[in-house]
């Protein structure tokens with residue numbers, strides 16, 4: 440533990456020396472979330488992470504999350520150095536939607552507006568007309584519906600299905616999925632609800648439809664956190680990555696939280712959901728990347744300029 444404290448002290452000192460800020464997602468290790476809070480950085484959902492990076496006057500952003508979050512920070516702040524503890528921290532939605540294949544898919548429907556989830560590469564965003572996150576997807580698709588637009592959606596099929604149900608819009612959908620949320624199981628959730636009949640069910644919309652159907656609240660990580668604080672209920676079953684429990688417990692210390700079961704017995708936290716890519720961020724590689732000022736997120740300038748159009752459209756809409 441003395442060793443851990445030494446690392447934390449070193450990270451704090453390096454952040455200060457480099458005028459750097461930590462931008463962390465709710466799914467990363469508790470110690471990193473705590474460090475971001477203590478040093479004037481942010482712990483947030485993907486939408487707030489993007490906004491924070493763009494508005495910060497830091498010279499350097501250290502993104503503790505997955506690759507698309509680092510890329511988004513760099514696209515919005517090309518003048519800043521953007522570091523990540525491990526550039527291999529990816530996302531199954533990003534991996535499962537290669538830009539060349541997605542471009543061919545879109546080319547089949549030239550009269551459609553292309554809406555992509557933020558969990559995609561810069562190259563995919565460069566093909567898109569709009570970027571959305573789970574925090575604003577419903578509003579943006581409703582807006583496009585009101586304008587009579589026909590829509591191509593990618594890549595998360597469950598989020599796409601939920602948006603279709605909520606808005607009544609039929610979209611041409613790419614069939615990607617999140618390997619973490621896709622593991623939540625209908626029957627296991629039903630059983631847990633029977634054990635805790637007063638618990639309200641909070642679900643991230645990357646989960647399968649038969650899990651989303653059981654939810655009292657569906658939304659982004661930020662929406663789920665707000666629900667726990669604002670609802671009068673005392674018990675909650677939470678279907679999203681267990682990393683969020685750090686913040687949830689902190690914001691609502693008197694509430695009882697249960698992680699929704701995944702049905703798999705092999706995960707590190709005994710059948711609960713945790714993103715293996717988010718877990719690639721740790722104190723050790725965070726300290727190392729600050730010491731070395733590497734690895735840095737770099738994006739081809741032509742791609743960045745194109746992707747910025749769809750990304751900025753989203754941020755302007757959400758303002």
Ligand code: 13P
Pocket residue numbers: 483484485486558572573574617645658659660661
């Ligand atoms: P949020 O935008 O809700 O933070 O989701 C990002 C993500 O990767 C969820 O798996």
Ligand code: SF4
Pocket residue numbers: 505529530531532558617618619620645680714715716717
């Ligand atoms: Fe991607 Fe799922 Fe991990 Fe989020 S939890 S980063 S959607 S793989």
